Amino acid sequence: MRLLDEKFRRSPGRFLAQSFLAFAAVAVIAVYLGAITNGAVVAALGASAFIVFATPEHDTAHPRRLIGGHGICIALGSLCSIPFRFALLPRTAASVGLLAAAAVGLAILAMTVTDTEHPPAAGNALAFAVSARGVDHLLFIAAAIVSLGLIHRLLRKWLRDLT
Numbered sequence: 001m002r003l004l005d006e007k008f009r010r011s012p013g014r015f016l017a018q019s020f021l022a023f024a025a026v027a028v029i030a031v032y033l034g035a036i037t038n039g040a041v042v043a044a045l046g047a048s049a050f051i052v053f054a055t056p057e058h059d060t061a062h063p064r065r066l067i068g069g070h071g072i073c074i075a076l077g078s079l080c081s082i083p084f085r086f087a088l089l090p091r092t093a094a095s096v097g098l099l100a101a102a103a104v105g106l107a108i109l110a111m112t113v114t115d116t117e118h119p120p121a122a123g124n125a126l127a128f129a130v131s132a133r134g135v136d137h138l139l140f141i142a143a144a145i146v147s148l149g150l151i152h153r154l155l156r157k158w159l160r161d162l163t
Helices: 006-010 012-037 043-054 063-080 093-114 121-130 135-155
Strands: none
Touching: 006 012, 012 043, 012 135, 043 063, 043 121, 043 135, 063 093, 063 121, 063 135, 093 121
């Protein structure tokens, strides 16, 4: 049984450096941008950071998919939350479940049709559909995702696939 990846054995410095870069990027985003949303931490951001720093050569790490996927999912999640925001539908377990499922299904369809597939973004479709997310959350996620996209673009010649 092998505990350590062979790539890590050959090049531990790259693994440590890219992991540190991920730490630094998420720390800056969480500390400086997180204040805007009263410390809200978005799980999708951590998954997107993993993709950008651990699998930067994968299609889903590219800024078009990273930013486009999150944008589409936030829009669709917000759209699916309209029945709750305007009290058009009672908030029951069934209605929340159905709107959550609709948001994720629509997000998958929209991302695949527009070639903006970024799996962690579907978490934002779900989050925006079932809970009252405001402009502060939207601005936080947008700034965080654009920051990750910019980092990916700036470091694209240096970052390597660690998987």
